[in-house]
Amino acid sequence: MKLGTKGRYAVMALVDLAYYGQGKPLALTEIAQRQSLPISYLEQLFLKLRQKGFVASTRGHLGGYTLAREAEAIRISEILEAIGEPLETTRCDKSSSTGCLGTNAKCLTHALWAGLGAQMHQYLHGISLADVCERRVV
Amino acid sequence: MKLGTKGRYAVMALVDLAYYGQGKPLALTEIAQRQSLPISYLEQLFLKLRQKGFVASTRGHLGGYTLAREAEAIRISEILEAIGEPLETTRCDKSSSTGCLGTNAKCLTHALWAGLGAQMHQYLHGISLADVCERRVV
DNA sequence: AGAATTCCCGACTAAATTAGTCAAGTATGA
DNA sequence: TCATACTTGACTAATTTAGTCGGGAATTCT
Numbered sequence: 001m002k003l004g005t006k007g008r009y010a011v012m013a014l015v016d017l018a019y020y021g022q023g024k025p026l027a028l029t030e031i032a033q034r035q036s037l038p039i040s041y042l043e044q045l046f047l048k049l050r051q052k053g054f055v056a057s058t059r060g061h062l063g064g065y066t067l068a069r070e071a072e073a074i075r076i077s078e079i080l081e082a083i084g085e086p087l088e089t090t091r092c093d094k095s096s097s098t099g100c101l102g103t104n105a106k107c108l109t110h111a112l113w114a115g116l117g118a119q120m121h122q123y124l125h126g127i128s129l130a131d132v133c134e135r136r137v138v
Numbered sequence: 139m140k141l142g143t144k145g146r147y148a149v150m151a152l153v154d155l156a157y158y159g160q161g162k163p164l165a166l167t168e169i170a171q172r173q174s175l176p177i178s179y180l181e182q183l184f185l186k187l188r189q190k191g192f193v194a195s196t197r198g199h200l201g202g203y204t205l206a207r208e209a210e211a212i213r214i215s216e217i218l219e220a221i222g223e224p225l226e227t228t229r230c231d232k233s234s235s236t237g238c239l240g241t242n243a244k245c246l247t248h249a250l251w252a253g254l255g256a257q258m259h260q261y262l263h264g265i266s267l268a269d270v271c272e273r274r275v276v
Numbered sequence: 277a278g279a280a281t282t283c284c285c286g287a288c289t290a291a292a293t294t295a296g297t298c299a300a301g302t303a304t305g306a
Numbered sequence: 307t308c309a310t311a312c313t314t315g316a317c318t319a320a321t322t323t324a325g326t327c328g329g330g331a332a333t334t335c336t
Contacts (some may be wrong), residue, residue, distance in 0.1 A: 001141045001218075001258075002226040003251065005324060015246050027282065041325055047284070060333025061281045076250065080139075088140040108153050111275040112214065113141065116261055120139075123257045127250065137249040143295060165311065179296055185313070198304020199310045277336100284331070294321070302313070 007085030009037050010045045014054065014079060018071040018129045025064030045083055052082040071133060077124035089117035145223030147175050148183045152192070152217060156209040156267045163202030183221055190220040209271060215262035227255035
């Protein structure tokens with residue numbers, strides 16, 4: 001159970017954007033250099049972030065990305081979801097009728113893993129980009 | 139960020155052992171069948187669980203495994219640690235002096251990930267094998 | 277106009293990890 | 307002695323991760 005670079009980099013980059021970009025577009029190269037992240041990898045991530053409406057892009061010279069929403073209104077959990085960072089604690093097939101429902105002794109652990117997932121989601125949903133920027137994180 | 143089978147299977151098997159094994163040794167084949175887990179894989183896991191003192195083994199006919207500790211005294215977090223399920227949310231190198239300390243703007247996210255890890259550990263530390271068996275899990 | 281800068285996008289891949297299998301052995305009880 | 311069950315190490319196929327690469331398209335500066 002470890003956090004992948006996709007999720008970590010996406011959040012790092014957005015925090016950087018919220019922290020250093022004051023309304024003005026910030027080039028990906030600048031973010032990548034400051035955070036020591038591979039730029040072509042970041043491009044992939046920002047493609048998704050733009051499609052999901054987290055950032056807006058300006059092309060050409062002096063272009064870059066800006067936040068499309070208020071930093072206060074972007075939850076960390078949303079970022080991870082947008083980027084495709086799984087956050088999966090169970091493997092029970094929800095669609096299948098034979099899937100585990102946590103009702104029998106065989107799947108006694110279902111509630112445990114579901115609870116862990118809920119815990120994680122709750123924590124990450126409770127923190128916004130702005131919270132991270134202003135070090136309001138326990 | 140997904141939970142691997144190692145951790146999941148280990149907990150499933152120990153819950154099964156606590157639930158069905160009343161002091162008497164339970165053969166791995168029985169646990170494996172009931173939980174639909176690959177037996178040779180479970181063998182690997184129980185090797186570690188025995189070495190770390192979670193279970194005791196009885197060899198030969200009618201042999202098997204028993205819990206070496208009270209089900210109330212075994213925390214889920216301990217099992218995952220024993221088995222080698224990572225539970226890593228950060229990648230900051232703790233040993234290196236150049237490692238991230240969460241003090242500069244570059245690593246503003248450190249506290250976030252560390253907090254997530256703490257949250258997960260706290261949840262899993264607060265639940266014992268017995269809690270899972272008796273469905274005392276939120 | 278042309279050059280420089282920057283985003284846009286899909287395809288590809290090396291390396292690591294996962295999720296096991298397999299084979300051979302040792303101990304015990306019926 | 308035979309079947310059962312734990313013990314242990316080596317091996318591996320498949321998946322996932324963590325990127326790279328190459329070519330394009332839009333925009334602005336000179």
